[in-house]
Amino acid sequence: MAKFPFSAIVGQDEMKQALLIAAVDPSIGGVMVFGDRGTGKSTAARALASLLPPITAHENCPYGGSKEDALAYPDVCGGGPLRKRAVPFVDLPLGATEDRVIGSLDLEKALRSGEKGFEPGLLAKAHRGFLYIDEINLLEDHLVDLLLDVAASGENVVEREGLSVRHPAKFVLIGSGNPEEGELRPQLLDRFGLSVEVRTPEDIETRVSIMRLVAANERDPDAFTAQWAGEDEKILKQIARGKAKLAKLETGEDILIDAAHLCMAVGADGLRGELTLMRAARAFAALEGARKVKREHLIAVAPSALRHRLRRDVLDETGSTVRITRALQELFG
Template structure:
C-alpha cells in the first residue's frame, strides 16, 4: 500500500513539453532560466492562453538546487555570492553547513500584497529590547534562486513593481527600519504576465523587463481541438499523463543544464555587437538595456543550441523579444512594434 506523502498528494504540474504553440513565450522563459541576468520576461496576451500554466511548468522542469538546510534564503552551500550574511559568516569560519536539495522555488506574488509581505519585516521591539536582529523573511527571500511570478503585473501598485525590479536588477533586498538594516540575496527570474486590455505598464517599468513576449489565442480549429484534448487527458489522469512526457521533459532538462554549463564560453563577434547596437540606435531605443539584453539573449540561445558562437540567426530569433517593448509609442504609427524591430533588423543585417 502506497503511503500518502506530501509529494504524492500535491497535484502534478502540466508538463512544459506538452504545451502546444506559444513558442515565443516558451523560448523567452527557457532563455531566462539559462541566463537569469537577461532580466526576466513580461508576457502579455489574451485571457485563457496558458500563461500561468506555462510559467508553472517551466519551474517544475528545472533540476533541483543545493541549499543550506533550514536557511530561509535558500543560500548556496559554497557560492558566497548566493549566501545570506549569517551563512557567509559560518562558511568563512569553516563551520560545516548541513545541505539538502530542493525544487527550484516558484513564488506567486498576490495582487493585494503589501511591501512588508514582499520584502520582509524587522521586529523592532525585539531589536530594541534584546539587541537581536529578528527578520521575518518576505516573498523576495523565498524566491531567491528561483522564479518570482506576478500575474496581472499591470494591475500591481507601481511602488511594488519598482521594488521588485530593483531587487531583480541588483540581486539583493535591503530592509531598513529605525536605523536597523538587513540585507539578503534575492536572485530570481522575474516573470510578469497580464492582459493588455486591462492597462499597460509605465514605459520606464516595462523597459526594466529583459524580454517581452506577446501571445495570442490560437485560431486554427485543429490546433484548438488538440489543445483541448491534451488538457482533458491530463485532467483525467495527471500521473499517467506526466509519466508519458517523462523522457521529453528529461531531455529538455539536460539541454538547459548543458546550456548553463557552456554559456560562459559562448562568443559573439564584435561586428555582430556593432550591428545590434545599430538596430537599437535606428529604433531610437532609450539607454543601453536593449543592447545588453539582446547580446545576453543571443548568447543564451547559442548555448541552448549547443553552439559556441552567436550567429545572425540567433540574433534574429531574440531581437524582437528584447526590443519591442522599448520602442517609443507613436499614436500615428500603424506598424506593430515587433514588425518595426524586424524591419530595421533586416535592413541593418542584410
Template sequence: MSYTSGTKRRAVFPFTAIVGQQEMKLALILNVIDPKIGGVMIMGDRGTGKSTTIRALADLLPEIPIVANDPFNSHPSEPDLMSDDIRQRLLQGENIPVAQKKVEMIDLPLGATEDRVCGTIDIEKALSEGVKAFEPGLLAKANRGILYVDEVNLLDDHLVDVLLDSAASGWNTVEREGISIRHPARFVLVGSGNPEEGELRPQLLDRFGMHSEIRTVREPALRVQIVEQRSEFDKNPSEFLARYKIEQEELQQRIVNAQKLLTQLNIDYNLRVNISEVCSELNVDGLRGDIVTNHAAKALTAFEGRTEVTVEDIQRVITLCLRHRLRKDPLEAIDSGYKVEKAFSRVFGVATSEDTAQANSKK
C-alpha cells in the same frame, strides 16, 4: 518530474506537452539559462496558459543545492547567492548542512503589501534583545527561483519598482528605524497581464528584459488538441506524465548544459556593433536593449549547444528584447515587432519574414 525526495507532490502539466506559444516558451527558457536577461513580461489574452506554462517550467528544472533550513535558499558555496549570516558561518569554519530542493515558483498575490513582499523587521525584539529579528517575505522565498506576478499592470507602481530593483541587483534590503537587513534575491521575474486592463508605464516596461506576446489559438484542430490533452492529464496525471518523461528529461538536460556552456560563449565584435546600430536606429533609450539582446543571443546559442553566436540567433531574440522599448507615449500600443524586424534586416542585410513570405508567394 512530479516527485522529489520520495515525497508525493501535486502533478504539474509537463512543459514539453504545451501546444504553441513558442515565443513565451523561448523567452522563459532563455531567462532560466541566463537570469541576467532580466525577466520577461508576457502580455496576452486571458486563459492562454500563462501560469500553467510558468509552473511547468519551474517543475521541469532540476533540484538545486541549498543550505538546509535556510529561509533564503542560500547556495552552499557561491558567496553571491548566500545570505550574510551563512557567509559569516562559512568564514568561521562552521560545517554547513546541505540539502537538495526543487526550484520554487512563487506567486505574488495582487493585493500583497510591501511588508509581505520584502519582509519585516521586528523593532521591539531588535531593541529589547539586541538581535536583528527579520521575518522574510516573498523575495526571500523566491531567491534562486521564479517569481511570478500575474496582472502586473494592476500592481502598484512602487511595488513593481521594488521587484525590478531586487531582480536587477540580486539583493533585497529592508530598512526600518535605523536597522538595515539585506538578503540575496536572485530570481527570474515573470510578469503577465492583459493589455485590455492597461499597460505598464514605459519606464517600468523597459526594465523587463524581454517582452512576449501571446494570443488565443485560433486553429480549431489545435484548440481541440489542447482541450483533449488537458482532459487526459486531469483524468490520469501519472500516465500523461510518463508519456512525456523522455522529452522532459532531454529538455532539462539541454537547459543544464546551456547554463554550463554560457561562460564559453563568444559573440563577434561586428555583431555586437550591429546590435547597437539597430538599437540606435530605433531610438531605444539607454543601453539596456543592447545588453539584453547580447545576453539573450548568447543564451539561445548555448541552448542550441553551440559556442559562436550567429546572425540567425540574434534575429530570433531581438524582437523579444526590443519591441517594448520603442514606446515613448504611454497611450501608444506596443509594436508587434515590425519596426524591429525592419531595422534588423537593414542593418544586418537579411530579409525579413514578410519579405520571405512575399517572395515565396510570387513563385
C-alpha cells in the same frame, strides 16, 4: 496534482523561448508576458520551474542559501546540513503589502524576548527560483520598481524600525498581464529583459490539440507526466548544456555591429536594448549548442528583447513587433 509538463505546452513558442533563455541566463532581467487570458502564461512558468533539477541548500537557512550564500551572508544564512529542495516558485498576490514582499520586523520574537528580529518576505522565499506576478500591470508602481531593483542586484536590503538586514534574493522575475486592463509604465517595462506577446490560437488544429492534452492531464496526471517525461528530460539537458556553454561562447564584432544597427533602425531608447539583445542572443545560441553567436540567433530574439523599448513614432502607428520585423527585413533580408 502533477504540474503540466513544459514540453506538452502547444504553441506559444516565443514565450517558451523567452523562459528558457531566462533559465540559462537569469541576468537577462526577467520576462514580461502580455496577452489574452487563459493562454497558458502561468502554466508555462510553473512548468519550467517544476522541470528544473532541485537545488542544494542549507537546512537551517530561511533563504534556501547555497554554500556561497552562507559565506557571503553569514549573519542571515543559517548553517546545517545541505539538503535537496525544489526550485522555488513564488506567487506574488496583487494585494501584497511592502512588508510582506521585502520582509519586516518579527513581532512575535520582539514580544517574546524583547529582541529585534527579521521576518523574511516573499523575496527571500523566491531566492534561487522564480517570482511570478500575475496582472503585474495592476500592481502598485513602487512595488514593481522595488522588485526590479532587487531582481537586478540579486540582493534585498531592508532598513526599518531600527533593523538593517541584507540577504540574497536572486530570482527570475516573470510578470504577466492583459493589455486591456492597463499597460505597465514604459520606464518600468523597459527594465524587464524580455517582453513577450501571447495570443489566443486562431486555428482549429491547435485548439483541439490543447483540449485533448488538458483532458488527458486531468484524467490521469501522473500517467500524463510520465508520458512527457522523456521530452522534458531533453529540455532539462538542453538548459544544463546551455548554462555550461554560455561563458565560452564567442561574439564576433560583426554581431555587435548588427545589434547596434538594429537598435538604431527601430529607435530603441538608451543602450539597454543592445545589451539585452546580446545577452539574449548569447543565451539562445548556448541553448542551440552553437560555438559562437550568429546573426540568426540575434534575429530570433530581437522581437522579445526590443519590442518594449521602442520610442513612440507619431508618423508610424504600426505595432512594435511589425516595426522590428520590417527593420530586420530591411537590414538583413
